[in-house]
Amino acid sequence: MFTKEMVHTALQTWCDNVVKVGKVHTEGGDVQAFSLQVLSDSYDYDNGHVLFKPTLTFGQQTFRPTKEGALSYFVGGNSDYPNDNGFKLKPWVKVWYSKEDFILNGELAIVQCNVHFIGDDDSHIFVNKSFVFKQCDDGKVRIILHQSSLPYQP
Structure with a gap:
């Protein structure tokens, strides 16, 4: 059964991984290999189906149902996704989350929150997120739905 503590751990892990990807890149590490590991550990692409709508995607490549598409959004460098610059x-x-709310339903947690990002240049953005986390057969918690959007600006 999914618990409140599991929700907070999953959200914090997601935030921490965004920072870690940037750090691996800055330090000259293998950001692609590291990001693939994050995708395997934190998203259910390897074992199931993932619904992923990144913040800054549009047109034919709005949704990223494949691990390859998600990796391209994270780190760029894929000619099949020419508009991806590597958000992470x-x-x-x-990176931190706030104003989270969730519904727990058996092996699933349905979550909404804001996520705040501070860049090394002191830039600050925040986005609205929806996640569905699943407690998988191997005991790990993975994302099966990740939707992200910029807040509405009337």
């Missing part, structure tokens, strides 16, 4: 490479030096 900025680097982001601090």
Whole structure:
């Protein structure tokens, strides 16, 4: 059964991984290999189906149902996704969530929150997020739905 503590751990892990990807990139590490590991550990692409709508995607490539598409959004460099610049490479030096609310339903947690990003250049953005986390057969918690959008600006 999914618990409140599991929700907070999953959200914090997601935030921490954004910072870690940027750090690996800044330090000259293998950001692609690291990001693939994050995708395997935190998203259910390897074992199931993932619904992923990144913040800054549009047109034919709005949704990223494949691990390849998600990786391209994270780190760029894929000619099949020419508009991807690698969102996680900025680097982001601090990432946190706020105003979270959730519904727990058996092996699932349905979550909405804001996520704040601070760049190494002191830039600050925040986005609205929806996640569905699933407690998988191997005991790990993975994302099966990730939707992200910029807040509405009337």
